[in-house]
Amino acid sequence: MNRPIKKSKRKEIYVVACFFVIIFVGMIAYLINFVTNGAKEFVYNPYNSRFSVFADDVTRGNIYTADGHAIAQTSLGEDRKEVRVYPDKKLFCHSVGYVDKGMTGLEASYSFDLLKSNIPLEEQINNSLTGKKSPGDDLFTTLDYDTQKAAYDGLDIFDGAVIAMEPDTGKIVAMVSKPDFDPNTIAANWDDLTDEKNKKSSLVNRATLGAYPPGSTFKIVTTIAYLRANGGNEDYSFNCKGSLKVDDYKIHCSGHKSHGKEDLLKAFSNSCNSAFADIGLNIDPVDFRGTAESLLFNQELPTMLEHTKASSFKVNSSTAKSIIAQSAIGQGETSASPLHMCMLVSAIANDGNLMEPYLADKIITAKGETVQQTKPKSYGDIISKDEASKLQSYMEAVVMDGTADKVDFGDLKVYGKTGTAEFTNNKNQTHSWFVGYAVDNSGKKLAVAVIMERAGYGSKYAAPLAAKVFKAYFE
Amino acid sequence: MVSVITSFSRITILSFVLAFTIIDLIQIFEFKLSDTLSSILATVQAVMIVLFLINGSIVLYMAKDNDITILVLMLVELVFYWGIYVAVHKMAVPMSRTLLNNILMFLDFSFLMLERIKVQNGIKQLAFGVSALVVAYLVIILIKSIHRVSQHIYFYGAIGIISLLSVIFIGNVEYGARMSFTLLGVRVQPSEFVKLSFVFFIAAAIVTYKDYRGFLISTIGSALHVLVLVLSKDLGSALIFLGAYVFITFIAYKNYILLSIEFAVGLFGGILAYKMFPHIQTRFIAWSDPLSVIDDKGYQISQSLFAIGTPGWFGSGLNNGVPGKIPVVTNDFIFAAIAEEMGTIVAICLILMFMCSVFAIFNIAFSCSNKFYMLVVSGLGIIFAIQSILNIGGVIKFIPSTGVTLPFISSGGSSLLSLMITFFIIDSADELGYCSDVRGIYE
Structure with a gap:
């Protein structure tokens, strides 16, 4: 059969064969990558109806706070049908989400894991033999029950948001948004909650999706822009007369107060609008925007959370002077989410390094074995160590003898910035802001951002709420 | 259980x-x-x-x-x-x-x-x-x-192109492409069989003419096959035929420059088709x-x-x-x-x-x-x-x-x-x- 042929002349056949082998291997690599990494995007899609198949064999797992409080569990109702129960009702509603009426929150993003059982195989087989369901894996969040409760109770009747995270890990310890809803009765109240006439938008998580004018808390950004424009030099002097005229527009200091002669630290701790309008006007608009963007404005935030809103800072070379002056004090077209402001102070607290915020700490089996543990992830340095240490001293001055010096923070060392943000032309209606962080004796840190809608001065409402959150966390 | x-x-x-x-x-x-x-x-x-x-x-x-x-x-x-x-x-x-x-x-x-x-x-x-x-x-x-199975070049080429053309005129449209017709109650997809005649066609052309004519005939014939397939919007088959032509001629002529030129022309054709046909863009x-x-x-x-x-x-x-x-x-x-x-x-x-x-x-x-x-x-x-x-x-x-x-x-x-x-x-x-x-x- 094998008559002599010059086979060596046919090596091109194997060149072609190798070409195809490479593509086949590439496809396998792609498939492996898809199933290990890429699939989640598809698996969690609401169009994916395959979840319901899992629920036939597995009982949906529970969700816990970091300190072991069950905040979502499956129990049997009167008709022996499974019901999802949220024992703390509204307390964790936005972070945990709900399962009826299309999933949201952690219920949605970890649905896949909650409906998967990783108990030993022989038990699973045993269960299916006896017609029992296997218990799904449980999710431990990073939330701290007491801190969450302090934030929730502290926000009281106000609309707004509180978010607190550990600067050195990115763990979100508390996340509250109001108005809120009770996930236990979501199906019954659905029509009311989603009614077009209902302007409260209770289902929206304001902590991650709110687009608020940052007001004076934005002076943190303006300060960093100033330092960068002057090569890190802090020298600045300004004589505040209570207002500053920019073209036809007049910037007023809070309460029309004249702060007199100020350096950068004084202007920051007094939250002097005139001085910061002046600073903003003296920075090249392109550089200003560049700094804001390096501090994560105008882009998706680097977090392990789903659905966040990009903050916005739109100054450019053709922006009118009066708008630049307003933008420099966090008004005008500038907007930020509480999550973003919290990340900003968190980076300052962490000497410039930003840790990506996350809510899901670990997944464990019903037997308590860890299946998956989230590792803290660094986004990198968004400001330099030098800038961070300067900002730290300015934020310290705010609490020591600035706008927040009357607030009782107890024994904690607190660094912060207040804000009173106008959101309409009515200057009597303002949002109350506080962003900052606290350090206890052991060096443990917590960063918070608080916004209380229509509450008034930041120093009067938001800062005392932050104090309650700090106390609850460090006690 | x-x-x-x-x-x-x-x-x-x-x-x-x-x-x-x-x-x-x-x-x-x-x-x-x-x-x-x-x-x-x-x-x-x-x-x-x-x-x-x-x-x-x-x-x-x-x-x-x-x-x-x-x-x-x-x-x-x-x-x-x-x-x-x-x-x-x-x-x-x-x-x-x-x-x-x-x-x-x-x-x-x-x-x-x-x-x-x-x-x-x-x-x-x-x-x-x-x-x-x-x-x-x-x-x-x-x-x-x-x-003389290796010498019926035009026979193989002709059945291929005629079969493919037949679909354009009497074919059923399925998922936006004309790929099949019904013969005596059975759905026939001619492109499946043309794959065979096509390979026979190219191989015959190359073996029969030892000079440039073999290449020329196989190239023109392949282009016609691919063109008809593109017109009947059968994108997948067009790609298969094109690929077969490129690699068979490479194995026959052992010429890397030719391979690169064919690849480049194929790529250019692909881009052209992408620009011309909205159904390719949606894909x-x-x-x-x-x-x-x-x-x-x-x-x-x-x-x-x-x-x-x-x-x-x-x-x-x-x-x-x-x-x-x-x-x-x-x-x-x-x-x-x-x-x-x-x-x-x-x-x-x-x-x-x-x-x-x-x-x-x-x-x-x-x-x-x-x-x-x-x-x-x-x-x-x-x-x-x-x-x-x-x-x-x-x-x-x-x-x-x-x-x-x-x-x-x-x-x-x-x-x-x-x-x-x-x-x-x-x-x-x-x-x-x-x-x-x-x-x-x-x-």
């Missing part, structure tokens, strides 16, 4: 497929294998094929409320396999035992998955298979009797971000990815998934159904089996004594490779979906018959070549 069997069978089926695939890789890539060992391994593979079919059939039998049809089908399928085995041994080339085993394994997947989706589908496919076996055997006898959108157009063009690929991604490595178990949610699942998207129910590891094994089959075909081409058949076998291998890559790649979103079937696994009679003939030609290439050589000497 049923769910325990299904669950347990995930592991057994996985073991059969895994063992089969490992032997595949050894047979193809371990060159120092002794004949005895190779033969033993091939027998082990045959056992795996039978075990896989029996195991899968039992699961389906129980899951489908003890439907006895499934068990009857299983027995008929085993007889059918034996028929293929006998037919192949009449042509007898020991080297292609790996290829034969792979094809039987593909048929295992095909029968089990089609029966699982709808028992009727399985019966139909088996009937197609049996007829394909008979017809393909006759076709080989016919080819043996053709005088690209559905590929790059299917979730953004999930209500419309991205629905099929999204459903496919849900199916692959949700159950994960070990799959949901046979009959435990919901492959019916993927549109045209028995045809272009059967790979997604296999991945869903048998798991990602089995899906990877399946890709490896296709890879090994392609390599096995090229091995046969390499040792083919007759140049015409060397080119024919290479060409058929190239088509087989491109088609499986286009199909699987499209299903897993590796490349845009082009609407081609998965060889031996997707449902459809035209495709199965064409593949059976392809396989028989590859398997008997040496003998066919010998026949035409001998005739060449006597004439």
Whole structure:
């Protein structure tokens, strides 16, 4: 059969064969990558109806706070049908989400894991033999029950948001948004909650999706822009007369107060609008925007959370002077989410390094074995160590003898910035802001951002709420 | 009880497929294998094929409320396999035992998955298979009797182009492309058979004219084939024919510069087609971000990815998934159904089996004594490779979906018959070549 042929002349056949082998291997690599990494995007899609198949064999797992409080569990109702129960009702509603009426929150993003059982195989087989369901894996969040409760109770009747995270890990310890809803009765109240006439938008998580004018808390950004424009030099002097005229527009200091002669630290701790309008006007608009963007404005935030809103800072070379002056004090077209402001102070607290915020700490089996543990992830340095240490001293001055010096923070060392943000032309209606962080004796840190809608001065409402959150966390 | 069997069978089926695939890789890539060992391994593979079919059939039998049809089908399928085995041994080339085993394994997947989706589908496919076996055997006898088989260039070219043109005028439109017509109640997809005549055409042109004319004729003929396919919006087939032309001429002329020029022209043509035809652009959108157009063009690929991604490595178990949610699942998207129910590891094994089959075909081409058949076998291998890559790649979103079937696994009679003939030609290439050589000497 094998008559002599010059086979060596046919090596091109194997060149072609190798070409195809490479593509086949590439496809396998792609498939492996898809199933290990890429699939989640598809698996969690609401169009994916395959979840319901899992629920036939597995009982949906529970969700816990970091300190072991069950905040979502499956129990049997009167008709022996499974019901999802949220024992703390509204307390964790936005972070945990709900399962009826299309999933949201952690219920949605970890649905896949909650409906998967990783108990030993022989038990699973045993269960299916006896017609029992296997218990799904449980999710431990990073939330701290007491801190969450302090934030929730502290926000009281106000609309707004509180978010607190550990600067050195990115763990979100508390996340509250109001108005809120009770996930236990979501199906019954659905029509009311989603009614077009209902302007409260209770289902929206304001902590991650709110687009608020940052007001004076934005002076943190303006300060960093100033330092960068002057090569890190802090020298600045300004004589505040209570207002500053920019073209036809007049910037007023809070309460029309004249702060007199100020350096950068004084202007920051007094939250002097005139001085910061002046600073903003003296920075090249392109550089200003560049700094804001390096501090994560105008882009998706680097977090392990789903659905966040990009903050916005739109100054450019053709922006009118009066708008630049307003933008420099966090008004005008500038907007930020509480999550973003919290990340900003968190980076300052962490000497410039930003840790990506996350809510899901670990997944464990019903037997308590860890299946998956989230590792803290660094986004990198968004400001330099030098800038961070300067900002730290300015934020310290705010609490020591600035706008927040009357607030009782107890024994904690607190660094912060207040804000009173106008959101309409009515200057009597303002949002109350506080962003900052606290350090206890052991060096443990917590960063918070608080916004209380229509509450008034930041120093009067938001800062005392932050104090309650700090106390609850460090006690 | 049923769910325990299904669950347990995930592991057994996985073991059969895994063992089969490992032997595949050894047979193809371990060159120092002794004949005895190779033969033993091939027998082990045959056992795996039978075990896989029996195991899968039992699961389906129980899951489908003890439907006895499934068990009857299983027995008929085993007889059918034996028929293929006998037919192949009449042509007898020991080297292609790996290829034969792979094809039987593909048929295992095909029968089990089609029966699982709808028992009727399985019966139909088996009937197609049996007829394909008979017809393909006759076709080989016919080819043996053709005088100067390598010289009917214009005959091969003409039937190809006329068949393809016929679809444009009397064809049925399916999924936006004209690909088939109905003949005596049977849906015929001519492009499946033109793949064969096309390869014969190019090989004949190259072998008959030793100078530039061979290249010229094959180039013009190929361009015409591709043009007609583009006009009937059969994008996948157009790509397959183009690829076959490029690689066959490369193997024949051994010219890298030519290869690069052909690649460049092909790429340019592709870009031109992309700019000209909106239906190609929508395929690209559905590929790059299917979730953004999930209500419309991205629905099929999204459903496919849900199916692959949700159950994960070990799959949901046979009959435990919901492959019916993927549109045209028995045809272009059967790979997604296999991945869903048998798991990602089995899906990877399946890709490896296709890879090994392609390599096995090229091995046969390499040792083919007759140049015409060397080119024919290479060409058929190239088509087989491109088609499986286009199909699987499209299903897993590796490349845009082009609407081609998965060889031996997707449902459809035209495709199965064409593949059976392809396989028989590859398997008997040496003998066919010998026949035409001998005739060449006597004439």
